[in-house]
Amino acid sequence: MNMYNDTVMDHFMNPRNVGEMEDPDGIGIYGSPTCGDLMQIHLKIEDEVITDAKFKAYGCGSAIASSSMATTIIIGLSVEDALKLTNGEIVDKLEGLPEAKIHCSVLADMAIKKAIFDYAETNNKHYKALEGFDPYEMVQEEHVCICGKDEEK
Amino acid sequence: MEKRNVYLDYSATTPLKDEVLEAMMPYLKEKYGNPSSIYSKGIENKEAIKTSRLQISKLINSEKDEIYFTGSGSESDNWAIFGTASSLRCKHIITSNIEHHAVLNSLEHLESQGYEVTYLKVNEQGLINPDDLEKAIKDDTILVTIMMANNEIGTIQPIKKLARIAHDKGVLFHCDAVQALGNIPIDVNKLGVDMMSFSAHKLYGPKGIGALFIKDGVEIDNLIYGGAQENGKRAGTENVPSIVGFGKASALALSGLTEHIAHCLELRNYFADRLFEDVFDTHVNGTMLDRLPGNLNISFDFIEGEAILMMLDYMGISVSTGSACSSSSGSPSHVLSAIGVPESRTYGTIRFSIGDFTTKEDIDYVIDAIKDITKKLKELSPFK
Numbered sequence: 001m002n003m004y005n006d007t008v009m010d011h012f013m014n015p016r017n018v019g020e021m022e023d024p025d026g027i028g029i030y031g032s033p034t035c036g037d038l039m040q041i042h043l044k045i046e047d048e049v050i051t052d053a054k055f056k057a058y059g060c061g062s063a064i065a066s067s068s069m070a071t072t073i074i075i076g077l078s079v080e081d082a083l084k085l086t087n088g089e090i091v092d093k094l095e096g097l098p099e100a101k102i103h104c105s106v107l108a109d110m111a112i113k114k115a116i117f118d119y120a121e122t123n124n125k126h127y128k129a130l131e132g133f134d135p136y137e138m139v140q141e142e143h144v145c146i147c148g149k150d151e152e153k
Numbered sequence: 154m155e156k157r158n159v160y161l162d163y164s165a166t167t168p169l170k171d172e173v174l175e176a177m178m179p180y181l182k183e184k185y186g187n188p189s190s191i192y193s194k195g196i197e198n199k200e201a202i203k204t205s206r207l208q209i210s211k212l213i214n215s216e217k218d219e220i221y222f223t224g225s226g227s228e229s230d231n232w233a234i235f236g237t238a239s240s241l242r243c244k245h246i247i248t249s250n251i252e253h254h255a256v257l258n259s260l261e262h263l264e265s266q267g268y269e270v271t272y273l274k275v276n277e278q279g280l281i282n283p284d285d286l287e288k289a290i291k292d293d294t295i296l297v298t299i300m301m302a303n304n305e306i307g308t309i310q311p312i313k314k315l316a317r318i319a320h321d322k323g324v325l326f327h328c329d330a331v332q333a334l335g336n337i338p339i340d341v342n343k344l345g346v347d348m349m350s351f352s353a354h355k356l357y358g359p360k361g362i363g364a365l366f367i368k369d370g371v372e373i374d375n376l377i378y379g380g381a382q383e384n385g386k387r388a389g390t391e392n393v394p395s396i397v398g399f400g401k402a403s404a405l406a407l408s409g410l411t412e413h414i415a416h417c418l419e420l421r422n423y424f425a426d427r428l429f430e431d432v433f434d435t436h437v438n439g440t441m442l443d444r445l446p447g448n449l450n451i452s453f454d455f456i457e458g459e460a461i462l463m464m465l466d467y468m469g470i471s472v473s474t475g476s477a478c479s480s481s482s483g484s485p486s487h488v489l490s491a492i493g494v495p496e497s498r499t500y501g502t503i504r505f506s507i508g509d510f511t512t513k514e515d516i517d518y519v520i521d522a523i524k525d526i527t528k529k530l531k532e533l534s535p536f537k
């Protein structure tokens with residue numbers, strides 16, 4: 001019996017695309033002010049397609065598994081399509097996370113959006129999905145790590 | 154490395170010892186009578202409870218009639234606090250800021266009812282300064298409640314000194330000794346406590362059974378009203394099999410105490426030595442001196458506790474996180490914050506607790522696993 005299912009355990013024990021890049025086209029770092037968990041993602045983008053993604057994460061099992069899964073999803077996607085990724089999709093691909101751990105998947109989702117935001121800013125690109133997206137404000141608003149206490153209390 | 158199952162969470166609960174189960178068995182089967190019945194089937198149960206009471210009283214050097222059975226250590230804590238609070242109309246209670254939630258949340262409730270509570274601070278090692286207690290006692294203080302040994306960092310408080318200070322000012326002293334019983338010697342007379350809480354499943358007994366020592370002459374109100382069980386102080390048909398198990402576990406704890414302490418200390422210190430030698434960026438929380446023999450609380454830099462826990466679990470090793478972020482309470486541990494562990498470090502904290510069935514091979518296996526895991530998680534970590 002494990003708190004996590006086999007797919008989650010697989011991505012947690014053997015995370016895909018771990019690392020950093022020499023000179024990435026976009027960097028996203030998203031941290032939770034509540035639990036101190038943090039994800040960093042580097043993206044390589046060629047002709048509007050994400051050709052590679054590398055991540056590093058400080059966080060719980062589901063944060064690591066979600067980050068790993070998220071990178072496998074977005075590699076090969078166009079930037080537009082990658083922006084459509086939601087944390088719900090990551091959870092689905094992982095075949096579910098424990099209720100109290102759903103929020104950990106937001107870490108990956110947000111870090112990717114921030115990386116694309118970074119890419120858009122440096123390359124003067126505009127994406128509809130990023131309109132009104134303010135990565136600095138978000139950190140304040142979103143309390144990403146809801147490790148369960150808030151819900152159980 | 155061949156996978157093995159290693160349980161290193163004896164502070165959470167302990168496995169039931171075979172001898173304890175054997176002692177309980179008849180009371181789960183043929184000896185099912187109600188201890189309140191006056192025919193033989195009842196009386197043999199009443200006798201069994203008496204025996205258990207005697208066994209426990211020997212372990213703590215009390216009179217047997219000073220032991221009252223409860224449903225858990227938490228119930229004992231609640232009873233001591235609410236039982237005192239309702240018999241006396243005064244309004245001030247003193248505790249520490251590293252108590253178990255059974256104490257802290259009970260006091261929080263009393264605060265909402267108008268009570269005033271003082272939370273004594275502990276130093277970096279987790280120890281209370283007796284002078285602080287002395288200064289905190291006021292005219293309307295009715296109770297001091299301080300734990301004997303902390304469940305997270307294992308710190309053992311100077312209970313004797315603290316109890317004397319309370320008594321000098323005429324204040325009752327309650328002590329939560331749930332983690333201490335069976336792990337260090339306890340003598341209620343020498344300590345001078347008025348009430349003390351215990352739980353059987355921390356000393357190789359069954360779950361769902363606790364006890365409160367109430368010193369002869371100390372009067373507190375009931376928490377549970379009903380029948381005449383436990384001298385009319387705690388109603389409800391007795392959980393005889395568990396009471397018998399608690400008694401047997403106490404008898405075993407008493408006869409094996411020296412050995413138990415030596416075993417835990419040896420393995421705990423071996424564990425610590427190997428860890429500090431082989432694994433970098435680790436810190437021990439609390440003091441190595443006044444500490445439960447089997448407890449080791451370690452913070453790992455740059456990596457997160459739940460991830461460590463899950464990977465250890467994958468390798469067959471059971472431990473708990475210090476920060477409890479993952480064991481479903483979100484905020485960092487109040488105990489680690491109280492001893493000044495920086496918040497970032499509390500997230501990477503693991504409590505290892507060693508017990509009677511732990512072997513040196515277990516420790517070697519765990520150290521090797523930790524080496525692998527920390528290496529892996531550090532590669533994953535964005536922090537350097």
Ligand code: FES
Pocket residue numbers: 032035037059060061062063101103104107144145146147478479
């Ligand atoms: S991301 Fe913080 S607990 Fe999962």
